[in-house]
Amino acid sequence: MNIPLLDLKTQYQSMRSEILAAIEATCDEQGFILGPRVVALEQAVAKYVGSTHGVGVASGSDALLLALMALGVKAGDEVVTVPFTFFATAGAISRLGAKPVFIDILPDTYNMDPALLEQAVTARTKAIIPVHLFGQCADMETINEIAHRRRAGVIEDACQAIGAGRHGRRAGVLGDLACFSFFPSKNLGGFGDAGMVTTNDQTLAESVAMLRVHGSRVRYVHEAIGINSRLDALQAAILLVKLKRLDQWAEARRRNAARYGQLFQDEKLLDRVSLPVVDAGNHHVFNQFTLRVQKRDELRAFLKDHGVGTEVYYPRPLHLQNCYRELGYEKGAFPHSERAVEEVLSIPIYAELTDEQLQYVVHTIAAFYRRH
Numbered sequence: 001m002n003i004p005l006l007d008l009k010t011q012y013q014s015m016r017s018e019i020l021a022a023i024e025a026t027c028d029e030q031g032f033i034l035g036p037r038v039v040a041l042e043q044a045v046a047k048y049v050g051s052t053h054g055v056g057v058a059s060g061s062d063a064l065l066l067a068l069m070a071l072g073v074k075a076g077d078e079v080v081t082v083p084f085t086f087f088a089t090a091g092a093i094s095r096l097g098a099k100p101v102f103i104d105i106l107p108d109t110y111n112m113d114p115a116l117l118e119q120a121v122t123a124r125t126k127a128i129i130p131v132h133l134f135g136q137c138a139d140m141e142t143i144n145e146i147a148h149r150r151r152a153g154v155i156e157d158a159c160q161a162i163g164a165g166r167h168g169r170r171a172g173v174l175g176d177l178a179c180f181s182f183f184p185s186k187n188l189g190g191f192g193d194a195g196m197v198t199t200n201d202q203t204l205a206e207s208v209a210m211l212r213v214h215g216s217r218v219r220y221v222h223e224a225i226g227i228n229s230r231l232d233a234l235q236a237a238i239l240l241v242k243l244k245r246l247d248q249w250a251e252a253r254r255r256n257a258a259r260y261g262q263l264f265q266d267e268k269l270l271d272r273v274s275l276p277v278v279d280a281g282n283h284h285v286f287n288q289f290t291l292r293v294q295k296r297d298e299l300r301a302f303l304k305d306h307g308v309g310t311e312v313y314y315p316r317p318l319h320l321q322n323c324y325r326e327l328g329y330e331k332g333a334f335p336h337s338e339r340a341v342e343e344v345l346s347i348p349i350y351a352e353l354t355d356e357q358l359q360y361v362v363h364t365i366a367a368f369y370r371r372h
């Protein structure tokens, strides 16, 4: 059997004609920059997450950059985030000349440990970026409480978490601004790069909209130094088709996650493999199904030899990246992040997996541990 980590072709086949029709209609219009399709997607995503505003941008990375810019983050400011995330979370902070201040994650959910937040906030802290890693929300109540008291903005890095929820509210309205990515491997993925910022604050929404077109509200009148970061109309057309199916895919991912739980238990693997932990009150959408395993690299090679695609998200914590040497963090600074990078392994979880495939993945993992 051959089971890739993600199979986008099967998903595409299920809606090929609808997508091609949307692309054709956009080509016929020849209006590729912003325009009605981008506005329609902005409204649809805002409605979906429950926010009053959505602003389409070129990528999730730019969404983070623009959200920080809208909060006025500049050189010399500090922004608190986690080292166990995709690089863009911290990269956006550094791009503005601000300083990422890392705090460790919780070992069960891999999300920001809010108990470490207070002591990391200083007079220079302008913002906090919790990451909803793998499709599960961070502890936003505690983070928001500290942020509001210390007058720091809160930006959700919701790039992996469209559709995720916490206590009945969706990612996208759990901070001051939220950043989404429509990179192809995300739960709502385009055919290239795209992203969005959502917020319930009209002033912040207008700032992001202004900053994404070189800081101009009126053409050729520039009130701030922005960037060029628009959501492409073709991507908007495709994403509008896919958004209708998002909840159905998320439900299938959740079903697969539950089935994996049962299969790992049936195979008596739970002393070798730790399943994802869902925090109380969270609705997890499983952009990744990430195990914590023994002999991770050998298991990964064994699965590859047996046709099962996996990935390590992420193999190196950001505080130990070469480009962040000057921040001065040493090995040992964030033990939970450093341990996670050694032990995590993401296995296929996409909606189209069959029960036979799920069984094959777990049986192959069981076969590995019988030999080791």
Ligand SMILES: *Cc1c(COP(=O)(O)O)cnc(C)c1O
Binding pocket: 059, 060, 061, 062, 085, 086, 088, 089, 131, 157, 159, 160, 180, 181, 182, 183, 193, 194, 195
């Ligand atoms: C994917 C991702 C990003 C960046 O999104 P792009 O659209 O690829 O720029 C940022 N943060 C996290 C946590 C992500 O998973």
